[in-house]
Amino acid sequence: MKMRLAASFAVLLAAAPVALAQTVPQGYPASYAEVIAAAEKEGALSIYATADASEVSELLTQFRALYPKLKVEYADQNSTELYSRYVAEAAAGKTADFIWSSAMDLQIKLVNDGYALTYASPEKGALPDWANWKDQAYGTTAEPIVFAYNSRIVPEAEVPRSHADFAKLISQKKDVYKGKVTSYDPERSGVGFLYITQDVQISPQTTWDTVKAMGQAGAKFYTSTGAMIERVVSGEHTLAYNMIGSYVLQRNHKDPTLAYVLPKDYTQVMSRIAFVSAKAKNPNAAKLFLDFLLSKTGQVELAKKAMTSVRTDLQDSHGITSLPGAREVTLRPIRVGPELLTQLDQITRLRFIKQWQKTLAAN
Amino acid sequence: MTRPFRIAIVLATALMILAPVGLVIYQSFLSGPFFQPSSTFTTQAYEFVLFEEDDFREAFINSAIIAAGMTAIAVPLGCIMAFLLVRTDLPGRRLIEPLVLVPMFVSSVVLAFGFVVALGPVGIVSVWVKGIVGTIPWYLYSKTALIVIAGLTHVPHVFLYASSALRSLGSDVEEAARSSGAGPFRVALTVSLPMIMPSILYATVLVFFLGFELFGLPLVLGDPERILVLATYLYKLTNKLGTPSYDLMAVVVVSIILVTLPLVYTQRKLLAAANRYVAVKGKASAQKPLAIGAWRWPAVGLIVVWLGFTVVIPVSALVLRSFLSTWGEGVAIWPNLTLNHFRELMGYPNLVRGIVNTLLIASVGGALSVGFYALVNLALHRWRSRWTALMDYLVLVPRAMPGLIAGLAMFWLFLFTPVLQPLRQTLFSLWLAYTLVWLAYGMRLVSASLLQIGPELEEAGRVVGARPAQVSRDVTLPLIKAGLIGSWVLIFVTFVREYSTGVYLLSPGTEVIGSLLVSLWGTGAVDLVTALSTVNLVLILVGLALMFALGNKRHA
Numbered sequence: 001m002k003m004r005l006a007a008s009f010a011v012l013l014a015a016a017p018v019a020l021a022q023t024v025p026q027g028y029p030a031s032y033a034e035v036i037a038a039a040e041k042e043g044a045l046s047i048y049a050t051a052d053a054s055e056v057s058e059l060l061t062q063f064r065a066l067y068p069k070l071k072v073e074y075a076d077q078n079s080t081e082l083y084s085r086y087v088a089e090a091a092a093g094k095t096a097d098f099i100w101s102s103a104m105d106l107q108i109k110l111v112n113d114g115y116a117l118t119y120a121s122p123e124k125g126a127l128p129d130w131a132n133w134k135d136q137a138y139g140t141t142a143e144p145i146v147f148a149y150n151s152r153i154v155p156e157a158e159v160p161r162s163h164a165d166f167a168k169l170i171s172q173k174k175d176v177y178k179g180k181v182t183s184y185d186p187e188r189s190g191v192g193f194l195y196i197t198q199d200v201q202i203s204p205q206t207t208w209d210t211v212k213a214m215g216q217a218g219a220k221f222y223t224s225t226g227a228m229i230e231r232v233v234s235g236e237h238t239l240a241y242n243m244i245g246s247y248v249l250q251r252n253h254k255d256p257t258l259a260y261v262l263p264k265d266y267t268q269v270m271s272r273i274a275f276v277s278a279k280a281k282n283p284n285a286a287k288l289f290l291d292f293l294l295s296k297t298g299q300v301e302l303a304k305k306a307m308t309s310v311r312t313d314l315q316d317s318h319g320i321t322s323l324p325g326a327r328e329v330t331l332r333p334i335r336v337g338p339e340l341l342t343q344l345d346q347i348t349r350l351r352f353i354k355q356w357q358k359t360l361a362a363n
Numbered sequence: 364m365t366r367p368f369r370i371a372i373v374l375a376t377a378l379m380i381l382a383p384v385g386l387v388i389y390q391s392f393l394s395g396p397f398f399q400p401s402s403t404f405t406t407q408a409y410e411f412v413l414f415e416e417d418d419f420r421e422a423f424i425n426s427a428i429i430a431a432g433m434t435a436i437a438v439p440l441g442c443i444m445a446f447l448l449v450r451t452d453l454p455g456r457r458l459i460e461p462l463v464l465v466p467m468f469v470s471s472v473v474l475a476f477g478f479v480v481a482l483g484p485v486g487i488v489s490v491w492v493k494g495i496v497g498t499i500p501w502y503l504y505s506k507t508a509l510i511v512i513a514g515l516t517h518v519p520h521v522f523l524y525a526s527s528a529l530r531s532l533g534s535d536v537e538e539a540a541r542s543s544g545a546g547p548f549r550v551a552l553t554v555s556l557p558m559i560m561p562s563i564l565y566a567t568v569l570v571f572f573l574g575f576e577l578f579g580l581p582l583v584l585g586d587p588e589r590i591l592v593l594a595t596y597l598y599k600l601t602n603k604l605g606t607p608s609y610d611l612m613a614v615v616v617v618s619i620i621l622v623t624l625p626l627v628y629t630q631r632k633l634l635a636a637a638n639r640y641v642a643v644k645g646k647a648s649a650q651k652p653l654a655i656g657a658w659r660w661p662a663v664g665l666i667v668v669w670l671g672f673t674v675v676i677p678v679s680a681l682v683l684r685s686f687l688s689t690w691g692e693g694v695a696i697w698p699n700l701t702l703n704h705f706r707e708l709m710g711y712p713n714l715v716r717g718i719v720n721t722l723l724i725a726s727v728g729g730a731l732s733v734g735f736y737a738l739v740n741l742a743l744h745r746w747r748s749r750w751t752a753l754m755d756y757l758v759l760v761p762r763a764m765p766g767l768i769a770g771l772a773m774f775w776l777f778l779f780t781p782v783l784q785p786l787r788q789t790l791f792s793l794w795l796a797y798t799l800v801w802l803a804y805g806m807r808l809v810s811a812s813l814l815q816i817g818p819e820l821e822e823a824g825r826v827v828g829a830r831p832a833q834v835s836r837d838v839t840l841p842l843i844k845a846g847l848i849g850s851w852v853l854i855f856v857t858f859v860r861e862y863s864t865g866v867y868l869l870s871p872g873t874e875v876i877g878s879l880l881v882s883l884w885g886t887g888a889v890d891l892v893t894a895l896s897t898v899n900l901v902l903i904l905v906g907l908a909l910m911f912a913l914g915n916k917r918h919a
Contacts, residue, residue, distance in 0.1 A: 073872075187589075220587040220588075223582075227889075257689045
């Protein structure tokens with residue numbers, strides 16, 4: 001009896017600080033209660049992100065339910081605008097607490113320029129090592145770069161399964177694919193530039209062959225993902241190279257006309273990079289959000305919106321490998337790290353674009 | 364109005380214009396962002412854009428060609444339509460008139476997308492034509508198509524200025540010409556239209572200018588063939604170099620500003636020459652519609668064809684797309700009809716707030732803007748002074764900044780000016796940016812009605828001993844009330860469809876539909892974009908119907 005009483009007392013004692021603040025998530029150190037307490041004292045959180053507000057509304061609802069004392073503001077904008085806005089506001093001394101963008105190179109530049117706070121997330125053990133740089137930049141998703149095609153028009157047997165197949169198909173069936181192939185314009189689209197330069201690093205010969213074949217096939221190059229997807233659905237184009245998986249998957253759920261394939265030889269993996277702003281007014285609230293985003297709950301929520309999970313323990317259920325036909329694919333994640341800075345070197349950029357144009361025009 | 368008061372208003376307006384413009388010019392001479400201490404003075408941005416960038420030259424030439432081409436299409440067509448609808452006995456003109464304005468209601472990105480759905484290589488109309496003729500006789504993504512579409516969609520701008528000027532003309536001169544045997548088109552070309560030369564010239568300059576900063580149409584229609592114009596070149600510049608280079612963008616804006624100067628100069632010279640023989644009559648005599656006899660039906664035909672191409676085809680394609688789950692060559696329409704996109708839209712966060720904010724900024728904000736334009740106009744009204752010449756030049760300058768850059772400059776101003784800082788995240792910053800960007804357009808809307816008042820009325824006021832301010836308040840303003848309400852309707856429409864200017868000024872709580880559209884377009888959610896555009900269009904139509912109903916009631 002006494003023992004039991006003592007035990008309940010112990011439970012009570014342990015629970016006491018928890019009752020004051022929010023519960024420390026399972027598996028987190030007890031000291032995490034301090035972060036929560038500090039965050040609740042801050043009382044607010046401001047997020048700048050590229051993911052559309054409609055994509056994350058459920059995620060935010062859950063976060064708010066977890067920490068009801070935080071007033072969360074979420075502003076979505078495109079990656080260039082986000083960068084311009086953040087840099088100017090940081091110079092003026094007042095900006096968002098949490099920055100989350102799909103433009104990997106711009107995010108790494110910001111982190112490299114000292115805009116990020118160092119913070120070791122308790123969730124970082126569940127991340128692959130490519131998804132964390134200096135405990136400042138965190139990769140929060142792992143989304144495949146895919147070939148998309150119009151399933152109404154392209155026969156199943158013809159769909160290219162590898163990068164080499166892609167080049168071979170459009171150069172062999174010139175008449176069929178004349179003007180029907182599309183991709184991002186690396187000259188006018190930052191993400192387009194990133195993916196094609198990664199291709200060149202992984203497999204230079206095949207990539208330049210593909211570019212040359214696209215040139216001969218009179219491929220059309222775009223700046224807008226939406227415009228491209230729409231045109232593949234309508235049949236104006238039938239085959240798209242290097243599309244961001246999450247957009248394609250989303251559309252595919254609603255309209256199976258848009259189908260996709262993960263190239264077998266290698267599939268690039270991109271990640272939305274997040275960091276806590278060094279200038280944050282509410283750094284602790286931002287830390288809570290980072291941890292939540294990387295937690296199982298957050299990752300499952302993102303995966304529901306086709307932003308597949310980066311966590312190693314969710315790979316088979318909510319990661320890329322959970323996608324049909326993805327098991328036998330070699331994944332090549334774009335490392336969250338300083339390598340991305342070379343992307344932004346102007347001379348390298350202009351030189352690459354020149355070569356791309358030359359190859360495209362070669363007949 | 365007294366002279367010091369006039370000067371004060373001119374100076375305040377000049378400050379409002381020159382603050383963002385000056386900031387951009389300053390930025391063009393720096394090596395990095397102006398807010399970073401490491402930036403130094405240099406002309407390297409100019410050297411780079413002018414001498415190392417082939418793209419800039421190409422974009423500049425394209426912009427000039429497109430601007431000239433669309434002006435050449437929009438101005439004559441707009442004038443002819445204004446003459447037909449205002450001065451003649453054209454059948455159904457009361458019904459047609461509001462329809463002419465519809466292309467102005469739809470934001471250009473969305474309108475362009477409507478053209479893709481209808482007339483693109485697998486567009487609904489294209490496929491139908493292909494079924495009959497065997498081939499598609501046009502290519503939507505060419506420079507020619509861009510010029511034609513830009514020209515036709517800017518007809519309403521010319522129409523507006525020309526029609527309001529034509530309304531204030533007495534019909535006696537036309538009748539004189541008619542009775543001496545001139546045909547209706549001879550009358551239009553040699554009598555009516557020369558009489559409204561100032562308005563036509565102004566519309567010409569404005570349309571040419573809108574052509575120079577054209578963004579939405581080339582963004583969508585120029586994308587596949589990579590046709591660059593100045594505004595899309597700004598986008599490209601950022602991506603080509605990896606990070607946004609404000610110095611280079613600023614140089615491009617400065618180059619557009621430099622185009623305004625000779626334009627305004629020419630306009631002023633032409634107007635000075637035109638004023639010598641244009642007699643703007645004080646009292647408008649009774650207007651009698653001109654009978655155009657056998658020309659009636661070809662004239663109706665012309666307008667119907669224009670309406671069909673510019674309004675019915677893209678808008679109905681767009682609305683249809685918002686009800687389709689999938690589409691394209693060989694896809695039947697009926698089995699794919701759906702309400703899902705609207706259902707999804709209903710669940711969109713901030714949708715209601717976006718709609719409310721849009722209506723607020725367009726109605727209340729629009730009224731305030733018209734008030735501001737009227738104030739500036741009254742300050743310049745019947746004032747022969749160098750200050751008015753200065754304003755002629757200044758008014759067009761904000762429009763030299765493409766919306767996105769204008770918004771960015773205003774964002775910087777609000778961010779780095781301590782007095783303005785608290786207002787940055789309110790609708791006020793957005794309103795100010797809108798008011799500034801549409802200054803040239805709004806000023807002229809108001810001044811068109813001011814020009815209709817005979818000076819003798821105001822002189823009469825002064826003779827009975829009223830002070831200048833009293834004359835403005837008791838004589839001039841009541842006389843232009845109808846004109847002001849008309850301007851308000853047009854500014855309302857303009858603000859509802861505005862999108863690029865607000866991108867940097869928005870913060871959580873101040874979203875507008877235009878910005879939601881841009882962000883949805885960015886994430887590829889075309890389904891939602893079309894649904895939201897349909898909702899937007901309905902809102903505008905309801906708003907217009909309400910205002911017309913109210914207006915008619917008052918007149919009755």
